[in-house]
Amino acid sequence: MVQYARTHLDASFAALSDATRRGVLEQLGRADASITELAEKFHMTLTGMKKHVGVLEQAGFVTTEKVGRVRTCKLGLRELEAEAAWIERYRQLWDARFNELDKVVEELKRMEQADGRTKT
Template sequence: MVQYITPRLDASFAALSDATRRGVLEQLGRGDASITELAEKFHMTLTGMKKHVGVLEQAGLVTTEKVGRVRTCKLGRRRLEEEAAWIESYRQLWDTRFDALDEIVEELKQREKVDGRKK
């Protein structure tokens, strides 16, 4: 299995584990926004939104820039390829296991038909 940089994955998945932070990423996908605009959109305090943005920023998913008194947020340059690859490896593992289970179920169905005919 591929080796991954654990702290980076941990930071990404921790950032993505919160619905508000996922919403912030979705919102920033539509365009840059100030922390004030994000706080209003998500009905939270500025302090609360700053904390959420800080978590996203530490994970490299968001960048901020302060111009005067306004801190503008935008999507970070870091993509989620590593996280997607990690998820994909487990998807493939489970696909293989479910395929094997399907084969066992089919085999049992065939045996059941054969055993039913013998009676």
């Protein structure tokens, strides 16, 4: 189970790591589009766009359907719950660490102010 989750997260974050692929997801969130339309919108070759769509499809973010010579892309059914949960765990960890750091900084400021008063 853990290995599957890691592989799943790796595919998701790899797919989302590219600005073009994120743009494709945004575009498909507005309307389905053919690979040709996406390639034109992003000023890419068909081959380049097919590769991007393939990565998104492998991660489950996009589905494609070929009718005749046209391959239409639409958003997949996959949600980002696992990815959001992973990010949230680390957000909480870093929040706790920064809160502790704030406490240390405040204590150092108090000590500095106390030392300043005794020297004057």
